[in-house]
Amino acid sequence: MTDTLPSHASVVVIGGGIMGCSTLYHLAKMGVGDGILLERNALTSGTTWHSAAQVRALRHSRNLTRMIQYSVELYSQLEQETGQSVGWIQKGSLSVATNPDRLTHIRRQEALAQAYGINAQSISAEEAKERWPLMNAEDVLGAVWSPEDGRVSPSDVCAALVKAAKKLGAKLFERTGVTGILTDNGRVRGVETSQGTIMCDAIALCAGLWSREIGAMAGAEVPALACEHFYLLTKPIQGIVGNTPTLSDHDNHLYIRDDSGGLLVGCFEPMGKPIAPGVLNESFEFSLLPEDWDHFEPMMIHALHRLPALEKAEVKMLLNGPESFTPDGTFMLGETAETRGLFLGCGMNSVGVASGGGAGMNLAHCIVHGHTAYDLTEADAKRFAPVFNNVEHLMARAPEVLGTHFDIAYPGKQLKTARNLRALPLDKEYHEAKAHMGQFYGWERPLYFDKTAEPVLRFDRPDWFENVRAEVMAAHEQAAIFDASPFGKIEVEGPDAESFLLHVCAGHMARPPGSVIYTAILNERGTFESDLTAHRIAQDHYRLFVGTTAIKRDLAWLRRHSQGYNNVTLTDSTESYAVLGLMGPEAARIVSECGAAAELKKVGYFKHGTALIAGKHVRAARMSYVGEAGWELTCRADDVPAIYAALVAAGAKPAGLFAQTSMRIEKGFCAMGHELDGDVTPIAAGLDFAVRRGGGFIGANALADARARGEVSRMISLTLDDGPAVLLGHEPIYLDGRIVGQTSSCTFGYRIGKPVGLGHSREPLRNGARVKVDIARQMLDATVTIGPLFDPEGMRMKAEDDAKPRSI
Known part of the structure; x- marks a missing residue:
């Protein structure tokens, strides 16, 4: 000291x-x-x-x-x-499964371990029993053994x-x-x-x-927020000799290991107990909370089932110590x-x-x-919407987060507490359309429509499969509405707007007013901080559209790099505007019936213009995130109900995030947090075409160095032979028995008719190469495509307004 x-x-x-x-x-x-x-x-x-x-x-x-x-x-x-x-004990860990979905879950983890260079292997219930002789293995279906874990x-x-x-x-x-x-x-x-x-x-x-x-x-x-966290300690019992592996029985919410010749039996119960701020003050030093046997009793029953020897064990204490949890x-x-x-x-x-x-x-x-x-x-410390810092919301959410610690990682899983924090302007209309909602940055967004019951989560074909098919086909054959209102919106205004954006963005930001510009935001290493779409509204005014969960992070990045640009202002306008994507071959007819045909016919691809729909002002950008012709319509939030009603009355169908994701992946469009992150350059992501060659932007030198080293795109598309298979993302990709890559975004491709995915390859793969994808240790055949799987030339989304749908 x-x-x-x-x-x-x-x-x-x-x-x-x-x-x-x-x-x-x-x-x-x-x-x-x-x-x-x-x-x-x-x-x-x-x-x-x-x-x-x-x-x-x-x-x-x-x-x-x-x-x-x-x-x-x-x-x-x-x-x-x-x-x-430091008391380092490396005795490994053992994860057991007592139901088929848990077995799939741990085998998916085993597959991940292979991709990440971790020693993990599937073993039988009998082998698991050999490693943990005190365990009751009668209901164990299988296990995964990881010998290099420790404590x-x-x-x-x-x-x-x-x-x-x-x-x-x-x-x-x-x-x-x-x-x-x-x-x-x-x-x-x-x-x-x-x-x-x-x-x-x-x-x-x-x-x-x-x-x-x-x-x-x-x-x-x-x-x-802090929650109470429990584990049981026993006095020495017969059968515990030396150190044991950690036994994870997540179906029963338990983790178990030896402790001083006895047992440590810990739990992450389905719903924890929150601790209000201020309860634990400066006097809480090497302290514990009171034992709560009533709360622990259900976990104790599970523990007695898994470890019958506990019935005769002498309890040392039920430790109750606080731990902090995030939303x-x-x-x-x-x-x-x-x-x-x-x-x-x-x-x-x-x-x-x-x-x-x-x-x-x-x-x-x-x-x-x-x-x-x-x-x-x-x-990232900047990922949470401000609404999550509310004590009431934390008191509801933190106990659930504790309980999900040992959950099965089902696709489509959503947390149940602290919901309905931020409603879209069309929230009422979406609930009337029986939308199943998901939470993103506090917003409730429609995942799919026409829900008849709460979906049962599973690893095979999901309950919403046909709902999403209908929405994709609506966009492909007629017209669908995708709500992009939660995207962050940032107004960049002032005489220095162009020079500022030329500095912080790698794209072609000097294009004239009326242009739509896709750009990466890079760091000095030439890797992604973000990507965004910009509307240049006037010589001194851009509107940036950033990811739903990225607004706080991106706005902070832009503000911190605006120092020295005295004649530029940055304003968060996210909640002032709504955005509807009207996509599909019938989109032109629909806007015509809603009164906007003449104005929008003049708007070329990756351009924007203004029009009236249902008597309301919209700024229409000719672009597509789903590969079908249409417009992204930006309007005042108060005006969107009238516009939506007019579009629906003219025949457009609402579509959710699951349909949008399916169509995005078929088109090979990269997304932040999936294909793009701080370890990936635009070159490796196949997006170097969107980067201007003149330099002058953050990361330009690093990109030039990468090109000089011969860096090339590592993005691939995959099509699985097995139609019913369900890809989730992160699956290892094998060629000739060795791992050559990993999937990133995956879905069922309804326009392709098979499971599809995007991925990164570690080495160049040829177009048409045959590979295998590891889904929970089942090796399934797939074909590599370099470029989009659907409409690779982009003819559908670039088609004239009156163009007929082309065959696929």
Whole structure:
């Protein structure tokens, strides 16, 4: 412990749990020699000390898995580096399945493991019993064995990380609570503490359960809430000798391992117990919450079934310790949208120790280099709509998120709590059309229509299959309406609008007013920060359309890069406008009947113009995200009910997000978070044609270097031979027995008549190549296509207004 708080530090880390200690360690490793860590009590005294500390590498994405693989490597070598034991025990993990869908789920995980370089293999119930002799395996159908997983002693890991950091110049201040954060012009400047004030350039907020309140001191939104989390500890029992693998019985919401000769039986029950903000104050140090046997009893019954030896075991305690959860079950990492220099490393969703090594490294990398070591958009601190920071919504959502920890990853699954937070302007009309809704950035969006009952989630052909077919065919043969109103909308105005957008966008932003422009927004590495479509409305006015979930992130990026452009303003107009995509061969007839034929006939492909529909002003952009001719119609939100009613009366059918996604994939259109992310360049994504060659934009030099190295597109389309098969995305692609790629977006292609997908290849694949796709360890034959599967020349969506549908 250093006694005197310095007057300045480059980075102040707040919180002495696994995330804070790991971030301090990695900052020091990256050359931040004056970093300090503030802990209001003692190291690990919040959540970290009572963590079950399991380190299981496999996650649902490559980079989250990569992050935990880094944790495994770090924990296994820390003792050698520091001389401090960390209690690393590598005995593997065993996931059992007691129903067919769980078996499919864990076999899909096994397939993912192969793609991500993790040792995992299917074993029989008998083999699972051999690895866990105390287990009742009578109802076990199969299991997956992962021998390289392990666990650590969380307090010892933190001690080792801090020991190493201090050797490199970092300092630790325990018993130093944060009482305020100093900001100036939207940027952090210092931290007020119980021991004095320290000025700083950046703050890493790793305060676990208390991060939301501390973030508010700096004007930042940190939507995380604590829930009670339980595990049972027994005294030594016969049959536990040495260390055992971690046993995951997710169908019964349980995880089980040895503990000091006894058992640790933990659970993620279907609905947790939230803890209101303020209940756990500064006095909550190495503390626990009261035992709650009534709440734990259903899990205890499951545990007795799986481990009959528990019936005679002597209970040591029912541990009830708080853990923090976010609205979507993934942690928050990176700089906040509201406050420059404030970086989040919190909301760990009960996987803090497993994630902590890699997450701390990435947070430090973000602070030092301005970006994470690899794309972690799914954990970006800016991904949540402000509405999710509402305490009432968090109190409803966090307990459900806890309960979904061990859910089966069914396609189409939606959370049930904290719903109906943001309604589209046509919400009433969609419910009248029996829409099945999904939540995106708080918005309720129609997924499909004509729902007759709540769908039963499954891995085979979904309940909504025929509904979506009807909607796709409506767009293909007649006309359909797709609601794009939740897309973020940003007005860029002023004399410097063009020069600013030429700097931040890689596309052809100098095109004249009346143009529609697709563009990437790149970082200095030449990889995607975002992509968007722009309408150039006037010489000094653009309207940008960004992804539904990207508005907060993209607006923050644009505002931060607008410094130096004094004659440009950025305005979020998302809720002022509605957007309807009218698509299909009957679209021209429909707008004609609604009074807009003359004006819209003049609008060429990737151009926009104004017209009146149902007497209401619209800006119509001739473009298509689904491969059928039509317009995206932007109007004032108040006007959209009248416009929608007129279009429907003229014969247009409403279509949902599932139909749009199916048609997008058939057309080979890439999407952020699927084909595009911070690890992918426009060249690798096959989008280099949309990048201007003159340079002058962020990332131009990196792209030029990539071209010089010979980088080429790695995007492929796939068509499965097996019609009933269901592709979900992330499946490994094999050629001649080796993995050569992975799917990204997948669907059933109704215009193609087979399951289809997009994917990235690791090596060049020829058009027409025959490959195999691993679906839950079943190898199914597929054909590679370079380019779109449907209408590859784009003739349908570029056709004249009166063009007849062409055969496919």
